[in-house]
Amino acid sequence: MSKYIPGNQKHLSLEDRIYIENELNKGETFKNIARFLCKDPTTISKEVRAHRLSDWYHKGTFYNALNFCIHRFHCRKTNVCGKIILCDVKCTSCPTCNQTCKDFVKEQCKRLDKAPYVCNGCTKKINHCTIAQKYRYDARFADRKYREKLSGSRAGINMTKHELRKKDGIVSPLIEQGQSPYQIITNHPELDMSVRSLYTYLDQGLFTARNIDLKRKPGFKPRKCHKTQITNRTVFEKRLFSDFSELQLSSFVEMDTVHSSRESSKTLLTFFFTKEKLFLAFLLNRCTKGAVRLIFDRLEKRMGTYEFLSVFEYILTDRGSEFGDPVALETGLDEIQRTSIYYCDPMRSGQKGGLEQAHTMLRMVLPKGTSFEFLTQWDVNLIVNHINSTPRESLNGSTPYDAALETLGKETLNAFQLKRIDPDLVNLTPKLIRFNH
Template sequence: MNKKQKRYYTHLTIEDRFVIQTGIENEAKKCNIAKMLGKEASTIAKEIRSHLIIKPRKSYSIKPNNGIDDKCIRRDRTPGACNGCDNLSKCKKERRLYDANKAQKEYEYMLIDSRSGINMTTKERRRVANIIKPLIEQRQSIEHILMNHPEVGLCAKTLYSYIEAGVFHDFGIINLSLKEKVQRKYKNPKYKKRKEPVSYEGHKYDDYLAFKEEYEEKMTTEMDTLYNNHSGPYLQTFQFTDCKVMIGKLYQEKTNENMVATIDEYEEILSNEVFKKLFGLLLTDRGSEFQNSQLFEQNKKGKHRLNIFYCDPMCSHQKPHVENNHNYVRDILPNGYPMEHLTQDDIDLMFTHINNTPRRSLHGKTPLQIMKFFYTEDYEDILKAFNLKELEPDEVTLSSLLFKKK
């Protein structure tokens, strides 16, 4: 976002108001004044209307109903005030003047009045702003910040309300700064029914439910792919549903062989026991890159190593954990973000930050903290295998700025 665009989200300053006054005196149109200040024309019009000084008619012979016209295009439309009018000293109509100094004072009084219900001094506002601003810029959510900074002394609802009301505007924190306020346009997906491959027999979602009923203790790992361009690169993702840790592998091509290569790699570097705990039960969709179940289930020696099942067609909700966790990935790799320059180390760095993000569903704990609890003895080996590490809460960054910090 360039400097001109940023001006749209800042309040008018005393200098801006003098520009408006000068524009009125020179009969400039509101749209031209707005363009000069980098504002919307409606903002300039509202500013002029809100701070006009009304001076009554000089002669009482001019009345609304006596047949004498009291209208004035210059005063009533463009530029919207009488400043600089050649007939100002002689005019007997109602005069409306804009004074930059008076407008600024009225604005300052309005700010004080609007904040009178805020139970914070300027010093307290500055203290809170100094804590939350750098973390908001790292795309951390308000909940994430408050979980790790109880010294803020506010609940999430109150802090949201304060930011909405502009309490921290003076310190550069506005409503649009918040991660939750940035929304992306939703694209209606176009579904195309796939031909049912024979290899899905015995591996359908109903088979998965039956398997889970028999082996309740087995943890499910959900598998998916994510990409920003149909020609690649592609990100193969895994979500361990017991601890919500997510990992991923980057590939230039989305093939069955590449997806299986990830499983082969982890089978080699993890102990047999840990591999079976983490990858012993896979649930994925019916993408062509996953369709050969035998390649996944049997290792290179032909030995059975895991069970894989597939969701029903067009039923991504049957693997909700990996789908929902992709929201964190999208914070860092939004749609359209070029992935061609990324390396596997970049992907591991991204998942390090995602897995160090506390979750409300985990009672304020991070996925890595939960994994450490479940896999205490093997935890360090798992981190090494996935190239992950623990971070301090304030080190977490959930935006593409992460790659610029390297």
């Protein structure tokens, strides 16, 4: 890079390429374009030449649409190919002229051989241009090609065939002897690879051994890909499970969502109070950030800001996309911080095991595959009341409702729309909802 240009040392973005295309259409030079983008002119030159798009225009007569010779307008030759004895048609009108004539010279455009290397900004109209092959610079096409090359250059494994064959000679015989990948990696540090990498190479078929040769892997189903997790990693700053563990809390609230079948978009937002074992559930029409915040705002209005803060002071949840805006959930209606949200580690649902156990009781009434489309909040409250009226051994035979009544108070339970169910009337089967409908 030129020492006179303070470059940012970054890749060209789509916005940069759109600027290049617009300036080329105006007839600007590479030097002026580079000055604006803080790049070296050679960077712009390489970008244009590497990603220019070829366009073929079929010009000429009806019989000879692909004649690219520079002599085609004044050439008088006939029967150059010698195939037809009595042919008196000019060779310039014959499709085979370019392949058979010794004097053929392909027509070239100086604009394509030197800067700007493309037809962008050319003053000559396309319909009047006789050049058969034209080049233009398209910003979106160039950006797509660049991204494909960027990802393709990183595909595959960082290993030569000789190194792979050498590792295969160690790994495959030991797997045939019944050893696990962890055992092989531990006993052979010279392999210089992790257990995860070894599993990946086996899965891709790079070794002689296959997945079927492993002891346990053929018995496991592939893990489902969680495509709805939070993608913005900045929200986890100071909200990780390690930060939560440093608080050493004896009482907090766990939060999660329970999804319906594929036929319905309705979702249940669930809470679990670890000390009282109290379970709450609220029906969401859509599993979105805004829907979750609406439940928070509704509870704050019922309870009051300071009562909400005392009850929901600390919340531990998973990394679902519906919880991807913690600032909005933590900020109350009066711009007062009403709670503090922390996130579990990836694929560690056991870190909020109390709520997962409560979900098993919920699934007794709403089995997996059940559609929530016809559920109402009244139905959900009924299910929650029956769950909270079930005695727990961890509470010495007391129910979560009675434990919460002592710690949270009657007004808070009323705000949650909870009530006690007679022990002999508690029903944790699907008939609980079907009976009421």
